[in-house]
Amino acid sequence: MEIKRRHHLKKKELKKVLEELRDAFGVEIPKKVKGEVLVVDNYEVMLIDGEPTLFKVEDKLYPTLHCIMKYNIERGKVVVDMGAVRFLVKGADVMAPGIVDADEDIKEGDMVFAVDETHNKPLIVGRALMDGVTMKNSNRGRAIKTLHYVGDAIWNLK
Template sequence: MEIKRRYCLNKKEIKKLKEELNNIFEKEIIPNKANIEIAITEDYEMVLANNEPIAFKINNKVYPTLKTILKHNLNSGKVVVDMGALRFIANGADVMAPGIVDADEEIKEGDIIFVVDENHNKPLCVGIALMDGKSMKESNKGKAINTIHYIGDDVWNF
């Protein structure tokens, strides 16, 4: 993956970015006094805090990286899948409702969420909820989450 351009954000842009990320998981993601940069690639804009990828933008929407979720031990917006779904998610597949074991009931359709496995509780992917949390747990058919970023993709390897 080739970085086309890289630039630092000003204080106003950093404040807006902080608000967007804090609203997703209700937790302070960007450290104070961090050097915040944007690295532009062909597919997305990577947000770097002190040269560490913390989020990325696609179509002006901000998504946290899996490494950020791991680092901050986030719980809101979490969906748990069974071990049978693991190999599909690891290849970037969308998450199907039958594989979901548990979900945060506060999740609403359209929310940015993350998926963990039931045994190790480690993040596997970041996606957009296609149904609410309660429906994810109860439904036996259909696509529940549109995967945006998963372990092993370009964002992970940035």
């Protein structure tokens, strides 16, 4: 991963990002933090106090796996069976047959993250390709487009 640009967020920009994070995912971060943006490849990664917290793809903010674990985000949670784990940690999209449970409030295009059914640890962050009810009931097709996964460049920024 090549960092093309790096800059600090102004207080006004940081406040807006923190409000977006709170509104979208229910995450409260203290206001006295330092924000930084890394522009890499085809996305931006936002660091809060040096930790990769958010990334932006196609003008949409997504929490990183670090953020999901640190702040116990529950919105958009999808549970996958253990057979899917080995594919997901390599960056594969989530297929509907591997889904055990899903948040029924998920709509197509929403931010979602997948956890394994045994350890309940987040594996990927992605964009829903179908709604939550369909994910749970479908036996075919891609359910989630993976954007960030354990072991990728964003994960390794820490």
